[in-house]
Amino acid sequence: MAKRTLLLGLLAITCTLAIANDPGPLQDFCVADTNSSTRVNGLVCLDPKSVQANHFYFSGLHLPGNTSNPVGSKVTLVSVTQVPGLNTLGISIARVDYARCGLNPPHLHPRATEILTVVEGTLFAGFVTSNPENRFITKVLYEGDVFVFPVGLPHFQINVGNGSAVAIAALSSQNPGVITIANAVFGSNPSIADDVLAKAFQIDKTVIDQLLANF
Numbered sequence: 001m002a003k004r005t006l007l008l009g010l011l012a013i014t015c016t017l018a019i020a021n022d023p024g025p026l027q028d029f030c031v032a033d034t035n036s037s038t039r040v041n042g043l044v045c046l047d048p049k050s051v052q053a054n055h056f057y058f059s060g061l062h063l064p065g066n067t068s069n070p071v072g073s074k075v076t077l078v079s080v081t082q083v084p085g086l087n088t089l090g091i092s093i094a095r096v097d098y099a100r101c102g103l104n105p106p107h108l109h110p111r112a113t114e115i116l117t118v119v120e121g122t123l124f125a126g127f128v129t130s131n132p133e134n135r136f137i138t139k140v141l142y143e144g145d146v147f148v149f150p151v152g153l154p155h156f157q158i159n160v161g162n163g164s165a166v167a168i169a170a171l172s173s174q175n176p177g178v179i180t181i182a183n184a185v186f187g188s189n190p191s192i193a194d195d196v197l198a199k200a201f202q203i204d205k206t207v208i209d210q211l212l213a214n215f
Helices: 002-019 181-186 194-201 205-213
Strands: 073-078 092-098 103-108 114-120 123-128 136-141 146-149 155-159 165-171
Touching (some): 073 103, 136 146, 194 205
Antiparallel strands (some): 073 092
């Protein structure tokens, strides 16, 4: 009986760890102490007595992002870095601006699922499932439409409307992280050897060198 109880307890702990995402709060809030040098999984809490309204506040998502860049998009992220009060709450938000034909290039969030709402314009959005299927799941999104990008899967959006576009994304982590595929592969520091990339992409090294030069 004792062995069975122990096994059930271990199973419960394993299941809890398997479904856990960001650490959950054990108090009303744990406003991040951004000046602390202590390193923990998350951020150290401020003394609750010193917490002010501004620790939970951000102003700026009404402002258009600057899309004058090669991909024609701008992500304005509001995470625990901008709002210390998000610490341990497992959520963040972002505004995404797209110029005409602008692209939020293929990327992934290692720590968060994303739910995107189109505020203005028309977007073509999609994500790719994991190996071996690598299914490409896409949808054209109009104003008011919502689309979900599961945690860790590569995804993108491109503006297919006649003007600019705006979307709001909610993410299931105070610090979702982002890995832009092209930047990670061709812009790593130090660079990945071109013979490795040439073999992986099955293309000539001269093409790889041209791609590396862009990053």
